Amino acid sequence: MGLVQFLDLAATSAAVAAVSGRKAKIDLLAAALRRLDPDEIAAGSAYLAGELRQRQTGVGYAALRDRPAPAAEASLTVREVDERIAEISVVAGAGSQARRRDLLGSLFAKATGDEQRLLIGLFGGELRQGAQAGLLADAIARAAEVPVTAVRRALLLSGDLKKVAVAALVGGAPALSGISLQVGTPLTPMLAASAPDVGAALLSTGAPATADVKLDGIRIQVHRSGDEIAVFTRSLDDITSRLPGVVAEVRALPVSEIVLDGEAMALDANGRPRPFQETSSRAATRGPAGKKNGGAPAGNKGSGAPAGEKGGGAPVGSGELRPYFFDLLHLDGTDLLDEPGRVRWAVLSEALPAELIVGRRTVETEEQAAEAFAAAIAAGQEGLVIKAPEAPYDVGRRGSAWVKVKPRHTLDLVVLAVEWGHGRRKGWLSNLHLGARDPLTGGFVMLGKTFKGLTDELLRWQTERFQELAVADNGWVVTVRPEQVVEIAFDGVQTSPRYPGGVALRFARVLRYRDDKPADQADTIDMVITIGNGGADQSAASDRT
Template sequence: MRFLDLAATSAAVAATTGRRAKVELLADALRALDLSEVSVGSGYLAGELRQRQTGVGWASLRDLPPPAAEPTLTVTAVDAAIDEIAAVHGPGSQARRRHLLAALLGAATADEQRLLVDLFRGELRQGAQAGLLADAVAKAAEVPVTAVRRALLLAGDLRAVALAARTGGAAALAGFGLRVGRPLAPMLAQSAPSVDAALQATGVPAVVDVKLDGIRIQVHRSGDDVAVFTRSLDEITARLPGVVAAVRALPVRDVVLDGEAIGLDTAGRPLPFPQTSSRAARRATTAATGVTSASGAADVAPLAEATALTPYFFDLLHLDGDDLIDLPGRQRWARLADVVDGSLLVGRAEVEDPEQAGAVFAAAIDAGQEGVVVKSPDAPYDAGRRGTAWVKVKPRHTLDLVVLAVEWGSGRREGWLSNLHLGARDPRTGEFVMLGKTFKGLTDDLLRWQTERFLGLAVERGDWVVRVRPEQVVEIAFDGVLASTRYPGGVALRFARVLRYRDDKSAAEADTIDTVRALHAGRPTD
């Protein structure tokens, strides 16, 4: 396929607002790819380069050569050129890389250059999110979309799934399974304003888990090798030696666990989240121990590590060769209790009515925890999705929103970026809908950090407002949702204030405008 045709598809998808039309455009392009191009081409449509690290930075893309008058590039040729760029290393590598990059961009037309620059920068914003691409792969290969989505969640690799769908259909997709050592997208929880509303979603009987204010962890063990991943699937094994030691001590061979890691004070009460997050950010060093795992991660005894976090687990996804994600929750949790000591399990109670659930919620808050998660005991582990089987309840309204712009401060905050413009994700368009502004809850440290952060994300710098790429997620607490004629979504947040920045979440995982409107209407979110 000509690279120009892929660039044209990308531009057309970006200019189209309807979901169905986007899927049709993407499916047509996927069908047109030769089998040898499917893996690379599907990645390009998703905004991903096969070569994760290319050495090409922003400065290299600032001054582009004149575009070619006629298209000559193919998808395969572009991939080979990027391969060559990514392979450059050693003395003189910068000059060699610049030369190869200039040759590639010089051979590209203006439309092709735009796509290449977006791919190198990781900024392809055409509204072709993972859900749309899953639908497009299913349509192009004529396979059930549920089969594509499941394979995508388990494989974590759109390119491999797209190729399997084209070459082997549904049978090939069924071959994707959970693989110990490769993280999968975690099951997520909806929000509800009360335990009564949560039980309406899950039904009764239900299980109520204490919601810890820690960092979400997914832990994989194969033999003595242990790997710890965050909610966003980043590996942080070396930073959590206590978690590694705890899981290595379990009486199992292979296991995949879902849970939280949290810092505790001397009385055993949870530390504030910033302290837990700070501990997780500190890298353990091999200087503290002579043991290193096969993956190269340092293993530090938890008692000797001053920054240790304690793991608490609430789900079991794999055990000694058996994938458990399709089993009902009560079966997974029973097997979890068989292999993990009760001291490392999240507090859990089975309830029959709102009164019982309310008592668990009150006890969790009294213990300094964040809230509860109400769960259906009959539901499978729905990886990567936010369904009605898990519903979280906190004692305050919170949303994870995206910063769209920031205003320069005045008075004591002069010289710092202060007032945040907050947006919720529109799941139909992939764009963001502004809900209001806030400068509440910002400490001096946060002001310093966000000034540097948002100047780095700036796309337009004005005397008063700096507009930024919509990438940074921030957790916002608020007292309610009001009708508003000022903002395009028709709603605004009441008394919004910053709780924390969520570096563990991408903008695609931010809360939606539908969730905000549901809160305004006084109904459970879905």
């Protein structure tokens, strides 16, 4: 089997984006997967899923804008693209920015126009061609001629579509069956759906249900085998060396093997959560050099998990994050994934001291759930996660067994600019630049961008609308007259040096356009700052529940 041209994957990506039927998409993807050389499967399957094999490349939007003219003829193979991106991803040290720019320019110079469009989508993380992981799992099964259930199970346990693709296409069903929960290898965490209130959440889970406090921290998955401990984020990044306090707490447990799911967060002297950005910043700071798997002393344990009902608990050591766990996936040789939640949680309560377990209670009525929700918010937390006690741990899926409830904020903001879309949104104006009104100057202060919540109907409408309002178009960003008001929902406000107002919105998404409201009646930057100072969900990051 010969090496596959990168142009072939670009053509497949465009074809997948152009068709709407699931079966047609699977057929296209499966055909492309079959053509890949064994050495290209990991990179090729990642590209078809709309992502890079390398998690971090250091390439930002600015670098993608300044690119050479496309090549006239295709010459790149999938393997060469992967090798070149791998080289870019490890550039570091003095002169790294120039070196990275040169390497990126060299790659784009060899790429045709279609290949450049695929590369832009991959580097920018905005390749929305309808080939999400679930669809790729079906395509892998089709290409490898193995049961799709085997592929999905392997994907859920490994959390690595590339690994599953290689196993299925090279080793078939036997190789897939060899993928199981391995202590030390992170698995994709179970996720929670959302509900506007506790009543709606209970309709999904049924009653009685378990109400867990939704902590204002980062999601962590901790694996221990003997004295070896690893801590992973929700996105499966290894942050063991950054959380020595978490490592110390888990090492002190009287167990041999354990896999725990939970959160870590920074607390103040009163046991209340610090702003999420502080937690995130501490998690991003590496611990003392030379200490394998952390190893700092545990410090004071405190009196229990923060819940508004069990007290606070002092921080674990100076400046360290404190762990709280809500699920147990493996204990001393026994997998618990398929056990009902009530069984997992009972084993968790026996294996861990109460102060390391998230605040939780059983609720049978909406009134009880509302009381628990109010207590969590009063304690400075994000809200609740309502859980069905009979549900297994549904690895990697967001179903109705876990439902999160958080306060929702909305603002009426003004669109300042719009970016041209890529992939499925090619030809449409997509990513909105959002601004709040500045009452002192009469101008607008940018708060960030979003393309979330946009239906095809809204995309068509706003493409026409913002071309009417356009004052400049550089081929990437269309600057518009600040006249169109849009209602934005968001989870909170965070400080941000990227924007002139010093703040940005967290998880912003479009609710509707407000043609009934002129721009001079949009919400002000003062209101945004007030929301942020109120302590309501000042968080930002991908490592959330």
